Amino acid sequence: MVADSGYVREVYEASYRRLVAQAYAVTGDRTEAEDAVQEAFARAVAAGDRFGRVDNPEAWLRTVALNVVRRRWRRSRMFRSLGPRIASPAEVPGISEDHVAVVQAMRSLPFQQREVLALFYVADLSVQEIATMLGVASGTVKSRLNRGRAALGALVGANVEADHG
Amino acid sequence: MxxxxxxxxxxxxxxxxxxxxxxxxxxxxxxxxxxxxxxTAAVVLVTAVTAVTVARLTDTTRSAPPVDRPPTLKVDSEEARRVLRDPRAQLDTDLSRVDGTGSMLAVVRVTKPSFRTQEARACPRGSSVLRWTSWGGSRHVWLDAPREVRALPAGFVLGAPPRECRGPRQHGAYFVDADGHPRSITWTHGARRVCAPDPRDPRCRFNLFTGKGTLLDVDQPRGTKLLTAGRGGPWWAASKGDRRLYWSADGRTWRHQDSGWPDDAIPSASAVGRWGVLAGGTQVLFTHDAGATWEERDLAPALSGLEVADVDWTVTRRGTLLGVTQLVGRGDVLFRSTDASWTRFVQSPVHTSFGLVRPVAVAEALYVVDDERWAVSLDDGAHWRRTPPIP
Structure with a gap:
């Protein structure tokens, strides 16, 4: 497998939208999500051959994109404490109002709960995969998932089924 | 959901x-x-750091002048007084000095019996003190390692202690000012290496007002000993046999004067300020204008009434001539000219417990080393005063 721009382009065309959807669930802002995913692909291009040797390129890109999101979130948290947010978050034009409401509700959750909910429901990762990716115990992932769902349910006014596993 | x-x-x-x-x-x-x-920035940074490090290691002139700060001294502490009161305490006559104002810096040591090596016994911790005593009677005493001491016109320089005598933070030299207080020395280029271990080196110049220690650039004639190093007058050096005096205005270009005394005469050479004296017995050849003119004189008539054998002569900055003669059964006798014209000499009432009298001139002061209580004069030997006893 050749790790050149051509290979990255293939992965880009196949995974870009999926990765943005996952990042969007975390950030609640389309612009931020697209920016983080584009940054991950740019790093893949800059990584050259090393990216070609990665077993699961999409997982690699997801991790990079989430790291970008997490770093920006930490940085913005400081500025947010200094003053109100100036611009409202950008939405994905055309998606259902239900989904917009869910994303808006997720924005009010703690970042770690948001992250776990997005990886579990939107990225379709198992609890174990999420634990490995985040470097935490699976019990921690379950705990964050439960709390996140409960909080989200309360926020959107829906009952939450506890069927994760 | x-x-x-x-x-x-x-x-x-x-x-x-x-x-x-x-x-x-x-x-x-x-x-x-x-x-x-x-x-690129990392490479530039590493290169810059390397260059600066190498420059610091290789360019000793670029760095800030080294400064020797006095150790933390507990002046007048009970421990120091206890050493001074020890019945075994002795004045180290080799290290102690009197400065030009008549103040004395006494190095007092307690030598305890020991089966250890000679070096270890030389500097037992807490058993040596420095006692500063002013002409007016003020005193300070502090525990410190024994050090070489250079007397200044007003104050002292205490050299760095020998390696085997160094205690914590006792590796540097320091000044003791005219009030008996320790002060730092800032060394000019190359001075610390020579002057810190032995500040008595005539090439070392110290200025208590500026706090600086400087190593003078001297190119003295081969086989000579440097007598004075150009402070307020010419540079003086003497041949090893004391038969020739050299003088210089800059420490590099030298002129000289030979005594021409017969071989059986015991010569002596003395010089300070603008005065230079070559002597053989009662015959003297001297200059009072830094070598511009020389005059020869037989002092025998001026010495009439005094019992004189071989004489060792010393001239002071004010031009008083002091002579020491050794008389069988009476030890050394010190006499002095009553004025700078040297027409009359009188005996000085200075004797020592071991018989030897060697007057040392430091600026305006004159002192004679004794076992314990030294004789000090501030008027070229007309009047003498003894330094305080220990303790």
Whole structure:
């Protein structure tokens, strides 16, 4: 497998939208999500051959994109404490109002709960995969998932089924 | 709720446009440029740090002048007084000095019996003190390692202790000012290496007002000993046999005067300020104008009434001539001219417990080393005063 721009382009065309959807669930802002995913692909291009040797390129890109999101979130948290947010978050034009409401509700959750909910429901990762990716115990992932769902349910006014596993 | 979350992805994917891949490529180029810039900056930084380190190691003139600060001294502490009161305490006559104002810096040591090596016994911790005593009677005493002491016109320089005598933070030299207080020394280039271990080196010049220690650049004639180093007058040096005096205005170009005394005469050479004296017995050849003119004189008539054998002569800055003669059964006898014209000499009432009298002139002061209580004069030997006893 050749790790050149051509290979990255293939992965880009196949995974870009999926990765943005996952990042969007975390950030609640389309612009931020697209920016983080584009940054991950740019790093893949800059990584050259090393990216070609990665077993699961999409997982690699997801991790990079989430790291970008997490770093920006930490940085913005400081500025947010200094003053109100100036611009409202950008939405994905055309998606259902239900989904917009869910994303808006997720924005009010703690970042770690948001992250776990997005990886579990939107990225379709198992609890174990999420634990490995985040470097935490699976019990921690379950705990964050439960709390996140409960909080989200309360926020959107829906009952939450506890069927994760 | 779960369904809403699970269908979120497909809804977003369906409504999301795929940007041109060129956008990603442009960002990748930006990342590579940033990485190149960081790598270049790192190389520049490492090169700069290396260059600065190498420059510091190799260029000793660039660095700030070295400063020797006095150790933390507990002046007038009970421990120091206890050493002074020890019945075994003795004045170290080799290290102690009197400065030009008549103040004395006494190095007092307690020598305890020991089966250890000679070096270890030389500097037992807490058993040596320095006692400063002013002409007016003020005193300070502090525990310190024994050090070489250089007397200044007003104050002292205490050299760095020998390696085997160094205690914590006792590795440097320091001044003791005219009030008996320790002060730092800032060394000029190359001075510390020579002058800190032995500040008595005539090439070392010290200025208590500026706090500086300087090593003078001297090119003295081969086989000579440097007598004075150009402070307020010419530089003086004497041949090893004391038969020739050299003088110089800059320490590099020298002129000389030979005594021409017969071989059986015991010569002596003395010089300070603008005065230089070559003597053989009662015959003297001297200058009072820094070598511009020389005059020969037989002092025998001026010495009439005094019992004189071989004489060792010393001239003071004010031009008083002091002579020491050794008389069988009476030890050394000191006599002095009553004025700078040397027409009359009188005996000085100074004797020592071991019989030897060697007058030492420091600026305006004159002193004679004794076992314990030294004789000090501030008027060229007309009047003498004994330094305080120990304790």
């Amino acid at each position: 779960d369904d809403r979350l699970r269908t979120l992805r497909s809804d977003v994917e369906d409504h999301l446009a795929l940007p041109e891949f060129a956008v990603v490529q442009a960002r990748a180029r930006g990342i590579q440029r940033r990485r190149t810039a960081i790598a």
